[in-house]
Amino acid sequence: MESQIYKIHQQLINKEISCTALVQEKLDLLQQNTFNTVNSLLEETAIELAKKVDAKIANGQEIGLLEGIPFGIKDVYMVQGTYTTASSDLLKNYKSAYTATAIQKLLDAGAIPLVKENCDSFGHGSSSENTIFGAVKNAVNPALVGGGSSGGSAVNVAKDYTIFSIGGDTGGSIRQPAGYNKVYGLKPTYGRISRYGLMAYASSTDCVGPIAKSIEDIRIVLNVMSGKDVKDQTTYKSDKIKKDLNTSNIKTVGYFKNFIESKAISKEIKADFLATIDKIKAKGIAVKELEFFDSDILVSTYYTLAMAETASNLSRLDGTNYGARIEGDTLKDTYSITRSEKFSEETKRRIVGGNQVLSQGFSDEIYLKAQDVRNQISARFTNDFKEVDIILSPVTPQNPPKIGDSLKDPLAMYLSDAYTVGFSLAELPTLTLPKGTNTGLQLTADKKNDAHVLQFANLLNDIL
Numbered sequence: 312m313e314s315q316i317y318k319i320h321q322q323l324i325n326k327e328i329s330c331t332a333l334v335q336e337k338l339d340l341l342q343q344n345t346f347n348t349v350n351s352l353l354e355e356t357a358i359e360l361a362k363k364v365d366a367k368i369a370n371g372q373e374i375g376l377l378e379g380i381p382f383g384i385k386d387v388y389m390v391q392g393t394y395t396t397a398s399s400d401l402l403k404n405y406k407s408a409y410t411a412t413a414i415q416k417l418l419d420a421g422a423i424p425l426v427k428e429n430c431d432s433f434g435h436g437s438s439s440e441n442t443i444f445g446a447v448k449n450a451v452n453p454a455l456v457g458g459g460s461s462g463g464s465a466v467n468v469a470k471d472y473t474i475f476s477i478g479g480d481t482g483g484s485i486r487q488p489a490g491y492n493k494v495y496g497l498k499p500t501y502g503r504i505s506r507y508g509l510m511a512y513a514s515s516t517d518c519v520g521p522i523a524k525s526i527e528d529i530r531i532v533l534n535v536m537s538g539k540d541v542k543d544q545t546t547y548k549s550d551k552i553k554k555d556l557n558t559s560n561i562k563t564v565g566y567f568k569n570f571i572e573s574k575a576i577s578k579e580i581k582a583d584f585l586a587t588i589d590k591i592k593a594k595g596i597a598v599k600e601l602e603f604f605d606s607d608i609l610v611s612t613y614y615t616l617a618m619a620e621t622a623s624n625l626s627r628l629d630g631t632n633y634g635a636r637i638e639g640d641t642l643k644d645t646y647s648i649t650r651s652e653k654f655s656e657e658t659k660r661r662i663v664g665g666n667q668v669l670s671q672g673f674s675d676e677i678y679l680k681a682q683d684v685r686n687q688i689s690a691r692f693t694n695d696f697k698e699v700d701i702i703l704s705p706v707t708p709q710n711p712p713k714i715g716d717s718l719k720d721p722l723a724m725y726l727s728d729a730y731t732v733g734f735s736l737a738e739l740p741t742l743t744l745p746k747g748t749n750t751g752l753q754l755t756a757d758k759k760n761d762a763h764v765l766q767f768a769n770l771l772n773d774i775l
Contacts, residue, residue, distance in 0.1 A: 312524050312525045313525060313527075314525050314527035314528050314531070315474050315475075315523070315524060315525065315528055316376060316377065316380055316474060316475070316527070316528050316531050316532075317376070317527070319333065319379070319380060319474065320374075320376055320378075320379075320380070323364070323368060323374065323378075323379050324368065324374065326368065329361075329365050330361040330362075330364040330365050330368075330379040330423075331358065331361040331362055331365055333361070333379070333381065334357050334358060334360075334361040334379075334381050334423055334425070335358065335361075337381045337425055337472060337473065338352060338354055338357060338358075338425060340470070340471070340472045341425060341426050341467070341472050341473075344470065344472060345448070345453075346447060346448040346450065346453065346457070346466050346470065347429055347442075347444060347445040347446060347447050347448060347463070348426075348428055348429050348447055348457075348462075348463035348464075348466045348467045348470075348472065349426050349427075349428065349429065349444075349463070350386045350394070350396055350398060350426075350427045350428060350429050350444055350463070351386075351393065351394045351396075351426070351427045352425065352426055353390075353393060353424050353425055353426060353427070356424065357381070357423050357424065357425050360421075360423045361379065361423060364378055364379040364421065364423075374421065375420055375421050376420075376531065377417065377420040377421050377422040377531070377532075377535060378420065378421025378422070379421060379422075379423060380421075380422050380423065380474050380475075381422075381423050381425045381473055381474055382417065382422050382423065382424060382425065382473050382474055382475050382476060382477065383424075383425055383426045383427075383428045383463075383464055383467045383468075383472070383473035383475075383476035383477070384414060384424055384426065384427055384428060384464075384476070384477050385427075385428050385430050385460075385461050385463065385464045385476065385477060385478050385479050386398055386427040386428055386429065386430055386463075387430060387433070387434060387479050387509060387510040387512075388411045388413070388414050388427075388477065388479075388508060388509055388510070389407035389408075389409055389410055389411045389414075389508040389509075389510075390407055390410050390411070390414055390424065390427070391407050391408065391409050391410045392406060392407065393406065393407055393427060394406055394407075394427060395407045395427065395510070396427070396443075397430075397432055397433045397434075397510050398429055398430050398431065398432045398433075398441075398442035398443055398444055399432040399433060399443065399634075399653070399654070399655065399658070400443050400635065400652075400653045400654075400655070401628055401630075401633075401634040401635050401649070401650075401653035401654060402628075402633065402634045402635075403443060403634075403635070404634075404635070405633060405634050407508075409508065410508060411505075411507060411508020411509055411519075412505035412507040412508055412540050412542060412543065413477065413504050413505055413508070413509070413519045413536040414477065414508065415508075416535055416536050416538075417477070417532070417535060417536065420535050422535075425472075425473060426467065426472075426473065428461075428463035428464045428467060428476060429442055429444045429445075429447050429462065429463030430442065430447075430459065430460045430461055430462060430463055430464070430479075430484075431459040431460035431462070431484075431657075432654075432655045432657070432658055433510065433512055433621070433625065433658055434460040434479060434481055434484055434510075434512040435460065435512070435621070435655070435657045435658050435661055436459040436460050436657055436717070436724065437458070437459045437460070437483070437484075437487060437717065437724045437725070437727045437728055438456035438457070438458065438459045438462070438712070438714075438717040438718075438724060439456065439457045439458060439459040439460060439461075439462025439463060439488065440456060440459070440714065440715075440717055440718055441459070441655050441657045441658075441718075443655075446714050446715075447459075447462035447463050447466055448466070448714065449466070449491060449492060449711055450465070450466045450469035450470050450492040450493075451469075451491075451492065451493060452711075454713055454714065455491070455710075455711040455712065455713055455714065456491070456711050456712055456713070456714055456716075456717060457488055457491065457492065458487045458488025458489075458490070458491035458492065458711060459484060459487065459488060460479070460481075460484040460488075461476075461478030461479060461480070461484050461485050461488050461496075461522065462488045462491075463476075464476035464477065464478040464485075464488070464522050465478070465485075465488035465489050465491065465492040465494055465496065465522050466488075466492055468492070468494045468522050468523060468524060469492040469493060469494050469524075474523070474528070475521055475522060475523040475528055475529075475532055476521070476522045476523075477519065477520070477521060477522075477532075477536075478496065478520055478521075478522050479509055479512075479517060479518070479519060479520070480496075480498040480517075480518045480520050480735070481512045481513050481516050481517050481518070481617065481735065482513075482516060482613050482617060482728050482731060482732040482735045483498075483706075483728045483730075483731025483732060483735065485497065485498050485518075485520045485522060485743070486498055486706055486731050486741060486742075486743040486753060487706060487707055487727070487728070487731060487743075487750075488522075489522055489706075489743040489745065489751065490706035490707060490743045490745065490750035490751035490753075491707075491711045491750055493745040493751070494522055494523065494524055494743075494745055495522065495523050495524065495525065495526060495528075495529050495742065495743060495744065495745060495768075496520065496521075496522045496742070496743040497520045497521055497522075497529050497533060497740070497741070497742045497743075497761075497764070498518045498520050498734070498735070498740065498741045498742075499518060499519075499520055499533060499537070499740050499761050500549075500738060500739065500740045500758050500759050500760075500761055501515075501516065501518055501545065501738035501758075502543075502545045502546050502547050502738070503533075503537050503546070503547070503549050503740075503759070503761065504518070504519040504520070504533075504536045504537055504538075504546070505519070505536075505538075505540035505542065505543040505546050506518075506519060506543050506545070506546075507540055507542040507543045511620075511621075511624040512617070512620070512621050512624065513616065513617040513620040513621055513624075514620055514624065515616065515620060516613075516616075516617065516735040516736065516738070518735075519536060520533075521533055521536070526765055526768050526769055526772070527554070529742070529765065530552050530554070530765055533552065533761065534551045534552060537549045537551075547759075549759065549761075552761060552762045552765060553762075560700070560763070560766075561596070561700045561701055561763060561766060561767050561770070562596070562597060562700055563596070563597040563598070563599055563698065563699045563700055563701075564591055564596055564597070564598050564599070564699060564700070564701050564702075564703055564767075565598070565599045565600070565601045565695060565698065565699030565701070565702045565703070566584075566588065566598070566599075566600065566601065566702065566703045566704060567601050567602070567603040567702070567704060568600040568601065568602060569602060569603060569605060569606075570603070570606065570704055570705065570708075570730060571584060571585065571705075573605075573606060573708065573729075575606065575708045575709070575726065575729065576705065576708040576709075577708065577709050577710060579710070579748075579749060580705050580707075580708065580709070580710070580748045580749060580750065583747060583748040583749065584704075584705050584747065584748050584752070587703070587747040587748070587752065587771075587775060588703070590774050590775065591703075591771075591774065594774055599698060599699055601695055601698075601699070601702070603691065603695075603733070604684075604687075604688060604691070604733065606708075606726070606729035606730065607726075607729075608684065609688070609729060609732050609733040609736070610725055610726060610728060610729050610732060611681075612681045612684045612685060612688070612732075612736065613728070613732035613733075613735065613736055614664075614725055614732075615668055615677060615678065615681035616678070616681050616682070616685065616736075617661070617665075618661045618662075618664040618665035618668065619665040619668050619669050619678055620665070621658075621661050621662065621665055622661070622662045622663075622664075622665025622666045622669065623665070623669070625654075625658070625662060628650070628654075629645075629646045629649060629650060630645060630646065630649035630650075630653075631646075634653070635649065635653050636649055637649045637652055637653070650662075657721070660721065668681075685736045688733055688736050688737055689736070689737045689738070692737045692739065692757070693757075696756075696757040700756070700763060700767075701754055701755065701756055701763060701764070701767045702754075702755040702756075703752060703753070703754060703755075704730050704752070704753045704755070705730055705748050705750065705751075705752065705753065706730060706731065706743050706748070706750045706751045706752065706753045707727055707729075707730060707731075707750045708726075708727070708729055708730060709727065709750075710749055710750060711750070712727075730753065731753070734753070734755050737758075738758060739755050739756065739757065739758060740755065740756055740758070740759075740760060740761040740763075740764050741753055741754065741755040741764065742754045742755075742764045742765065742768055744768050744771055744772070746771065746772070746775040747771070747775055752771070754767055754768055754771070
């Protein structure tokens with residue numbers, strides 16, 4: 312699909328449409344939608360900003376490429392004065408006191424925020440069912456899950472309720488729902504975009520990333536959000552990715568043989584993936600089979616570390632400084648009752664698991680071993696990228712489940728992340744391309760080579 316951002320930009324400057332009418336149209340669609348994607352609408356702000364864009368155009372002033380473009384925000388980002396609930400009961404009435412760096416950069420570029428989007432509570436889930444606002448419904452088939460945790464963001468883009476949305480990816484939370492809803496979703500290199508103002512799940516793998524309907528729109532939004540931030544010491548200065556994405560430097564593509572030969576992968580996804588590999592070979596691109604860690608090792612390593620980090624990050628939410636509070640007879644009772652009543656079952660499951668692996672007698676045996684395996688995973692990727700330029704993999708081993716199934720089987724939900732979490736642990740840039748299998752293809756490059764991912768995605772768009 313062509314860039315929607317360029318198309319709308321041209322329509323605005325040619326006065327074919329007004330920004331106010333465009334924004335109102337999208338707000339109406341969001342208001343009426345039946346996919347449970349909306350936590351709160353930002354109507355007053357959006358209309359006010361749209362009127363300013365129209366006034367600039369009427370006065371003959373130039374507008375920037377993103378100026379007047381409506382977008383959505385996963386409800387885990389701080390936006391000053393808006394409800395920021397993380398789809399949780401504990402924070403359902405919490406209003407942000409400041410704005411996340413990545414979102415502020417988009418606002419500074421003139422993009423117009425429409426909606427805070429439904430998601431798994433605190434990012435805890437792979438289906439966007441773990442939310443007080445009701446399960447997000449798949450854009451293609453409403454009987455299926457929207458994917459998680461950025462399900463609302465992916466569905467809003469797929470249904471054209473937003474031009475792009477900003478999701479959050481910890482272990483696959485942008486890539487998996489993008490695949491389920493047949494849109495593009497990018498997890499950039501860890502540190503390329505500031506995490507300041509993103510409600511922390513697992514700080515060592517949390518990434519800010521865009522979801523859109525074209526690679527070009529992904530590139531535009533990525534460039535605006537990227538850069539060093541003094542408020543996030545993990546960030547680094549990065550070059551802008553050019554529009555002319557040359558693919559001549561991509562010579563060899565690799566894929567993990569054990570992912571494709573796993574008993575967990577569906578016959579349909581396996582057959583589609585192998586057919587894609589054949590099409591790549593037919594274009595004269597070398598393809599190399601790679602050996603990697605088994606998916607169960609990747610999942611157990613990721614969830615050990617992620618649960619430990621979320622137990623630490625959510626310890627601040629006790630009803631004292633943030634969110635709802637239920638009074639007990641003592642301060643300790645107040646903490647206990649508030650957290651027991653206001654956290655979801657999945658969030659409590661992850662906090663308990665995290666505290667267990669961090670506790671005395673277990674941290675050396677479990678947590679430190681997981682850290683060691685993570686280092687081994689990163690080292691393996693370093694070696695792999697000496698032999699290949701891009702790693703291709705399915706996004707998920709199975710098709711989207713029906714709404715309700717994941718809540719009955721948390722282990723199956725965790726295993727749906729089997730093909731995404733390894734790239735998160737290694738901090739690599741990874742893009743979901745909505746082609747190649749029913750839940751898309753995952754394109755991964757070495758650290759800080761985000762441009763390579765977009766380059767190869769453009770090439771695959773022509774092949775597939």
